[in-house]
Amino acid sequence: MRAHYLEASGVRPVPADPRGVLAGTHYLDGDFACGEGAMAAGCRFVAGYPITPSTEIVERIGRRFPFVGGIFIQMEDELASMAAVVGGSWTGTKCMTVTSGPGFSLMMENIGLAAMMETPVVVVDVQRAGPSTGLPTMVGQGDMMQARWGSHGDYGVIALSPRSPQEAFDLTIDAFNLAELYRVPVLMMMDECVGHMTEKVVIPPADQIEIVPRRLTKQSPAEYLPYRADESLVPEMIRAGDGYRFHTTGLTHDERGYPTMTVEAQQVLVRRLVDKIQKNAHKIIRVEEDQTAGADVVVVSYGITSRVAQLGVEMARERGARVGTLRLVVCWPFPEARIRELARVVKAFVVPEINFGQMSLEVERCAAGRAITTGVPHAGGGVHDPEEICRAILEAAR
Amino acid sequence: MSPLIQLGTPEAREHPITPYIRMDRMPHIWCPTCGIGTVLKCYGTALGRSKLDLDKVSVVSGIGCTGRVAGYVKMDSFHSTHGRALPFATGLKLGRPELNVTVFSGDGDLIGIGGNHFIHAARRNMDLLVILVNNFIYGMTGGQNAPTTPLTARSSTMPLGNFERPFNLPHLAVTCGATYVARWTSMHTAQMTRTFTEALKRKGFRFIEVIAPCSTLYARLNKLGTGLDLMTYYRDNFEIRNKADTRELDLDFQSKIICGKFVDEERPTFLEAMEAHYRDALGDQYVPMPPEGGMLHGQD
Incomplete structure (x- = not known):
């Protein structure tokens, strides 16, 4: 059965790349399941910095990526990790970073950049008890408002919360798909308990996993404008190296992506960044x-x-x-x-x-x-x- | 539209730099006599000489006066956050290894707020050309002290003169692992262009410092005259010392400026080291990232 958000989007998904899919029945913790979900979703670039209780995700990925055609890099801090995945995503490669509370705080700067540049990325926060260093190895759910409002300024964002290792796998795939559909950072708000809990996880075969591909424009470089959106409010994307010679910036910009320091440009852009989630919320929201x-x-x-x-x-x-x-x-x-x-x-x-x-x-x-x-x-x-x-x-x- | 802008459109008149510059964004924001435009012109000329496929060249900047370069180059260009140009560029390079990525930014951006990223990108020998325009202060915000402000020089936050020792940038780059290190002033257009052309073809972490003190704020605060006076000063006070011991490249207030190419060596880049290591460890089981990136089937 096709997920509601996919059905509502009207986008035709493609089957997953079998190389990234460890099909079968496993006994995995939530962190490992999340890593497997990312690989199944097509993630091929991960930048991260070790932090309890999320580290097992990058350990899993660091071990598996050489067999899957992906690159994992351990960056110097979470500022760098987040910046690297925003840069990486502009190549068309699906990207993810992984952290916990203190690192999530550091990532806020470039989560804002991802929102402003409309860059699809997935950020996993395995929540621990805060504030500050708090209880590094023990559970918390104190980052929920930070997920929504953590970076300065106004923007829309999507956040998911798994309740089991199986959902850590399933929702990570959804997170990647939603990131592509709405060109936003999607936040996987796990918690330490789910991250470290080991349960049965069923990974379906690749042809049963539905992936939203990067939605690249069909327009020519001459007619394409990077930030012109249709009624969906989500502009089509391009990637670096394909001859579009585009510019993108964290400054307020016009449809060309050029910095435009006016109240009018701010109104048009930020209104759309908020509206593209708010007006599509009924397609995204999922409750049980x-x-x-x-x-x-x-x-x-x-x-x-x-x-x-x-x-x-x-x-x-x-x-x-x-x-x-x-x-x-x-x-x-x-x-x-x-x-x-x-x-x-x-x-x-x-x-x-x-x-x-x-x-x-x-x-x-x-x-x-x-x-x-x-x-x-x-x-x-x-x-x-x-x-x-x-x-x-x-x-x-x- | 002003006559200046009309003259600038490619249709109206073909300046040699137009293939590399977004002429629809002219005039630029830089002050008259600022050196950044000169450095950009040299970079454009070098791109032309390098014969690189410009579709595969990306430019990444951080924030600040030099950080505006990304907005003016007619290539895939990214104006990222303050200090984060290097990690952003790292992701871009690793996401699509065939790209030729240049990081163009200032001293405050790359060395002040971005210092940690700088030392690690150099340590990894990440395949990036880094052009750093050193204007000795934070220009965009009004002339505050920078980690490059020479001792005793005045800045808006140290009006009685700077007492913090500044970085010797070529030495910092070399000790962290950069494989190509050079320095010029914005007066050395021919040398700078040659260095850029050569560095565009090299691999690994290539670092080029261009001395271009802020002709508006630094020059005014330190009573150094106009931009022309700065140029005259470079002309009378530089020395080319290729392969110099980088420990001797400190810049004191109005001291001699040692220029040249100090380091040019080969060491495996991050990607080369990674691929060799995994091939060694995993043999045929290793699946490298394709040069065109990790975008999956059905995505093109």
């Missing part, structure tokens, strides 16, 4: 719902917390509560319309997350007072006690 029809309370969660919350939900159901769940598979863009809809019929949302309230702010904003939003914060370093989530549900259902 269970028993939300007729529920009094809906638990909204993502990543490892969605698995812990499941236990809390079941405990609450045993005690008679009518509880549904909504899991964010795509966290950004946020499913505003669906939360608004649910807010009209449920009493409350309960939002457990391993931070002091990030995605819960979005839930609260969209609920707009029609339903109560109860956050269940956790400082990080561990996951919630399901009993705590159950209590929050029962309290909210009263």
Whole structure:
């Protein structure tokens, strides 16, 4: 079954390159599965800097790339890693970098450049507990707002959150596809638990994996303008070395890609950078719902917390509560319309997350007072006690 | 449209530099008598002489006055973030190894904020031609002190004179592993062009420093006169010393400027070393990145 975002895009995917696909049933941790997902998606250039708990991803890739035709380079820091993958992507080669909290902070500069140059790249953040060095080996979900707003200025972005090693594989492929479809940095917001959890991962054969190819223009260099977009709001791309002699810049630019220091150019460009995600959000958003029809309370969660919350939900159901769940598979863009809809019929949302309230702010904003939003914060370093989530549900259902 | 712009369009008059410059972006932003335009002209001339396929030449800049070069060259060109031209160019080169990549930027960009990337790109012998225009200060932001400001020279943030020792850039490049190192002033157009032409054909990390003190801010703050006075100063105070010991290339305030080609040697580039290593380790199982890049089937 073709994924919703692919169906909605109207783009015809191609099968994966079998060289990158380790088809079969494996017992892998989330980090390795993410690395395999990248290779299956066609990623052939990775620049990274070691940081716990993401390092296993680049270790996997460093080991496998020589057999796959890819290049891995360990850069001097995360500033360089992010800059390298933005540069690399302009060759048509699919690129990824991998990090955790402190490195994610350093990458913000060139995530902004990727957004401004409209460069498809995938950035994996295996979240650990912060702030600062925090608990380097232990879980956190405190980078969710940074994913959305971390680089200065306004831009649209896509972020995904896997709940299992299988999803680390599947969603990494989706991340590459979405990056190509919308020409944005796509952020894989993993967490340490999913990264280090080992489970069964089924990797399908290459011909069953759907890949969005780089959408290169068919126009001639004479007629092509690098930043002219049609109604999809996403311009067609070119790559370095094909004779287009294009220019691209982090400065505000016009359709030619030339720096244009005017309020008007800023308005046109930044409006489109925001709109290309906002207006296509319905094609990108993905949530998983269970028993939300007729529920009094809906638990909204993502990543490892969605698995812990499941236990809390079941405990609450045993005690008679009518509880549904909504899991964010795509966290950004946020499913505003669906939360608004649910807010009209449920009493409350309960939002457990391993931070002091990030995605819960979005839930609260969209609920707009029609339903109560109860956050269940956790400082990080561990996951919630399901009993705590159950209590929050029962309290909210009263 | 001003008469100047009309004259500049390729249809109106073919200046020898037009094949290499986006004439539709003229006039440029550089001050009158600034040396950066001269360096760009020499680079364009060198490209012509090199007979390289310009479709396969990419130029990457960072931020600052020299960082604007990428916006004016008529090739695939990338105006990246402050200090990050080298890692950006590294990705570009490794993503499509057949590209000939030039990094064109300033001292503050490549050595100040980008210093860490500079030493590592040189250490790896990354296949990049690096042209650094050294204007001794941060020009775009108004003349602040740089890691290249000579001792005692005034800058807007050190109005009583700089007391921090500046970098000796050719020596820094050599000690970090650059395989081709040269220095000229913006007055040495013939020599600079010859060096660029030669360096375009070499492999590995090639570093060329061009001395061109900011003729607006540095010259004014240090009472050095006009751009013409700066040129006169270079003419009277340079010395060509090819193969010089790079330890002796420090630049003091208004000191003699030692120019020339200091290093020109061969060492495996990052890509060469990587491919040789994997071939050795994996034999036929090794799948190298194709020269045209890692874009997959069905993507073209």
